[in-house]
Amino acid sequence: MLIHPWDAPTSDSEWQEWLALHDFGQLTVNGLDGEPPFVQPLHFAYDPRAGADSPGPAGLGEAITHLARPNPIWRALEASPRVTLSVVDDYTFIPGPWHTPEGAPTEHGTPTSFYAAVLLYCTAHIVDDPQLKADLLRRQVGHFQPGGGTAPVEPGQEPFGRMLPGIRGVRLDVTDVRAKFKYGGNKPEQMRRRVMDLLADRDGPHDAAARTHQIRRLSAAADAGTGA
Known part of the structure; x- marks a missing residue:
């Protein structure tokens, strides 16, 4: 993924706070010899404080998930455990006339x-x-259902214990992060503010989220004294 300087995160907290609110992505695994990469959409729970055995820089954390045992991803994952978890959202199209x-x-x-x-x-x-699978599931369910409402998962105990053999858990130790916020950061401030107004007027899917990114990053640039 190409990341120009004006699209890079202003700090680690920018991507971490965004990722905390986006917990659905695509896990990409190298394919077996002669096969294309395997891409699996999934929910995951990310914890920036976990993943102590990660060989990467401290503080990058861990993501956890689980998949059905019959999933064809396992052979590829066992052959090549170096993977990429991709999360993309808050996207929208900017018409040409808006950037005149x-x-x-x-x-x-x-x-x-x-x-x-x-x-x-x-x-x-x-x-x-x-x-360990039960522990992983409790962590994942705790992320998505913090208020409870689901019986605890315990091996050999109803109602979910008998289902455990049908799944496999996955821990993803994060070794590096590439983040991008592409919201016209290389455009003059006047143009960026015009696009913000046009997004508000159009009010299409994701337009409000894109506008929020523009406002935040324009403010961050002003605070840093870098201009727009």
């Missing part, structure tokens, strides 16, 4: 895409031990 330079004809404006993306480069560890 000052004084130029509207048809000279360049259309583009706005989006936020985080790539977590990870080392995957398959979890088959029944108790």
Whole structure:
């Protein structure tokens, strides 16, 4: 993923706070010889404080998930545990006329895409031990259902214990992160503010989220004294 300086996170907290609110992505695993990469959409729970055995820089954390045992991903994952978890959201299309330079004809404006993306480069560890799988599931359910409402998972106990053999857990130790917030950071401030107003007027899917990113990053640039 190409990341220009104006699209890079302003700090680690920017991508971490965004990722805390986005817990559905695509796990990409190298394919077996002669096969394309395997891509698995899934929910996951990310914990920046976990993953102590990660070989990467401290503080990158761990993501956990689980998949059905018949899933064809396992052979590829066992053969190559170096994987990428990709999360993309808050995307929207910016029409060319919105990016028309000052004084130029509207048809000279360049259309583009706005989006936020985080790539977590990870080392995957398959979890088959029944108790460790139960612990992993409790952590994942606790993330998505913090208020409870689901019976605890215990090996050999109803209602979920008998289902444990049908799944395998996955721990993803994060070894590197690539994050991008592509929201026109290389454009003049006047143009960026015009696009913010046009997004508010259009109010299409993801437009409000994209506008929020623009406002935040424009403010961050001002605070840093870098201008827009």
